Amino acid sequence: MKRKGIGFYLRIYRKILAQDIKSKMSYRADFIISTIGMICTNISGFVGFWIMFRNFPSINGWSYHEMLFLYGFSLISLTPVQCLFDNNWSLRMYVYSGDFIKYCFRPINLFFYYQSEVFDIKGLGQLAFGIGTLAYSWGKIGIGFSPLILLKLIVFLITASLIMIALQNAAAATCFWIQNSFFVLDLVFRFKDYAKYPVTIFSPVFRFIFTFLMPIAFIAYYPSLVILRPDEIPLLSWLSPVIGLIFFYISYKIWMHGAMKYSGTGS
Amino acid sequence: MKLKKYISLTRAGIMDSLQFRLATFVMVIGNLLYLIVVYFLWKAIYASSGTDIVNGMTFTDTLIYLVLATALFNFMEMYTVWEIGRAIQSGKIVLDLLKPMEYRKYLFWSYSGSFITQFFFTFLPTFIVVSAVTHGAIHLGMNLLWFVISVVIAVSINYSIDFIVGTICLYTESIWGINIMKQVVVLLLSGATVPIAFFPEPLKTIVSRLPFQSIYNAPLTILLESSPDTKDVLCTIGIQLMWCIIMMIVSKLFWKISLRQITVNGG
Numbered sequence A: 001m002k003r004k005g006i007g008f009y010l011r012i013y014r015k016i017l018a019q020d021i022k023s024k025m026s027y028r029a030d031f032i033i034s035t036i037g038m039i040c041t042n043i044s045g046f047v048g049f050w051i052m053f054r055n056f057p058s059i060n061g062w063s064y065h066e067m068l069f070l071y072g073f074s075l076i077s078l079t080p081v082q083c084l085f086d087n088n089w090s091l092r093m094y095v096y097s098g099d100f101i102k103y104c105f106r107p108i109n110l111f112f113y114y115q116s117e118v119f120d121i122k123g124l125g126q127l128a129f130g131i132g133t134l135a136y137s138w139g140k141i142g143i144g145f146s147p148l149i150l151l152k153l154i155v156f157l158i159t160a161s162l163i164m165i166a167l168q169n170a171a172a173a174t175c176f177w178i179q180n181s182f183f184v185l186d187l188v189f190r191f192k193d194y195a196k197y198p199v200t201i202f203s204p205v206f207r208f209i210f211t212f213l214m215p216i217a218f219i220a221y222y223p224s225l226v227i228l229r230p231d232e233i234p235l236l237s238w239l240s241p242v243i244g245l246i247f248f249y250i251s252y253k254i255w256m257h258g259a260m261k262y263s264g265t266g267s
Numbered sequence B: 001m002k003l004k005k006y007i008s009l010t011r012a013g014i015m016d017s018l019q020f021r022l023a024t025f026v027m028v029i030g031n032l033l034y035l036i037v038v039y040f041l042w043k044a045i046y047a048s049s050g051t052d053i054v055n056g057m058t059f060t061d062t063l064i065y066l067v068l069a070t071a072l073f074n075f076m077e078m079y080t081v082w083e084i085g086r087a088i089q090s091g092k093i094v095l096d097l098l099k100p101m102e103y104r105k106y107l108f109w110s111y112s113g114s115f116i117t118q119f120f121f122t123f124l125p126t127f128i129v130v131s132a133v134t135h136g137a138i139h140l141g142m143n144l145l146w147f148v149i150s151v152v153i154a155v156s157i158n159y160s161i162d163f164i165v166g167t168i169c170l171y172t173e174s175i176w177g178i179n180i181m182k183q184v185v186v187l188l189l190s191g192a193t194v195p196i197a198f199f200p201e202p203l204k205t206i207v208s209r210l211p212f213q214s215i216y217n218a219p220l221t222i223l224l225e226s227s228p229d230t231k232d233v234l235c236t237i238g239i240q241l242m243w244c245i246i247m248m249i250v251s252k253l254f255w256k257i258s259l260r261q262i263t264v265n266g267g
Helices: A006-025 A028-055 A064-077 A079-084 A086-097 A110-116 A123-141 A147-173 A182-194 A204-213 A221-228 A235-260 B002-018 B021-049 B059-076 B080-090 B093-098 B103-133 B142-172 B176-189 B201-208 B217-224 B230-261
Strands: none
Touching: A006 A028, A006 A110, A028 A064, A028 A123, A028 B142, A028 B176, A064 A079, A064 A123, A064 A147, A064 A221, A079 A086, A079 A123, A079 A147, A086 A110, A086 A147, A086 A182, A110 A235, A147 A182, A147 A221, A147 A235, A182 B021, A221 A235, B002 B103, B021 B059, B021 B103, B059 B103, B059 B142, B059 B217, B080 B093, B080 B103, B080 B142, B080 B176, B093 B103, B103 B142, B103 B230, B142 B176, B142 B217, B142 B230, B217 B230
């Protein structure tokens, strides 16, 4: 099969996206309520955070605004998984009912086609919320601003987002082996709530686990050190883009491996 | 005779939930992970605050409170809103309405089986782990009995709230958005994310007047009290009972009125 270039995939993506948004818009009430629900989630997360910090001025040497920076950073880096990879949640249903087989017959990359079918607009509210939080804490901490630092921020945000995408892909792919992957997905989905805390609060054993086995420390902590503490950046922070790519690649391989051995339900 | 039909629903529920042993296993792991994160987070918070007691709660109090709140949440979560929403969308609700039992009761009792399995497989292990980790900080005496009574009422309140929210689905036909809104509001205002003792003043008073705090805050406060004053405990349970009755009546009436609204396509 001829390999197709990135331009080809972008063009297809745009077309599929337009279809998806059209179909979403036909359920307008559902769309509006879901968006409000998403905003509620973000507000309540923030209120919980605020109540906690009203009682404690700092945690483990991290001030309120620095923690807020981590929080905003994690919100932004968790947006791509929400917007672009939401179809992972339906994977177990397609696999169970046998509908998944339809994706296997398309002449384009299976993983790409499956994920591109759904774009979750609700996630954009989270993005706006995250950017607002980040900008606010950025100003309060008084970090300087330069094109270079912006570039760093963007690169690290994108690679950080790959971690959660990778975790979710791998969790969703378990349904090729165990049928009902909802609980695995839900477990992984809850990891994102732990990403906003500095990993230094954990004991060495769990610091190791959260860095290398369940790499949630790379969602916000390590990458944001590059911006927050420019004087003492650990090696792991610089490695975080590479680690993001590696984890994404592994999860892609797992997902495809599961999809390739899928044999349908016979109907 | 009347009891027999309920018990047979419970038995079916137990068998049904035992089918998903892997799901229970994953849930236990998820709870343990949450326990670890909460433990280290609040340990760091208390270490930075410099005092042992914040807002009348020690570190172990906070730990027990938050972990058991999550355990209670998992135990009480019945996915009622999803169940009602899906039954409405698929039209299955017609069959449920034809059953010789009130829909509200039918749904509750068919879930009661998973209450029992959830209690033994997730709540009890978490409870034992927490009391072991905190070296017997949970006082084992009369308060356990009050706690159980309080939890039973809390289950009923929680179910009524769920049922009301599920009824809203008859009008909106949106499940995800409604459910997520309910979830974040209940979790925040019931003290499951941050103990209500930490809330700032005006908010604390408002929250204590709402029904949500009767779900998690009331039983947990009773449990943590090492020398319970019978009058206080009875007062808390009295408030719970009041909310239980109010919510039950509201949910019944709301359902009755809404049933006239129902439209089921085809069939």
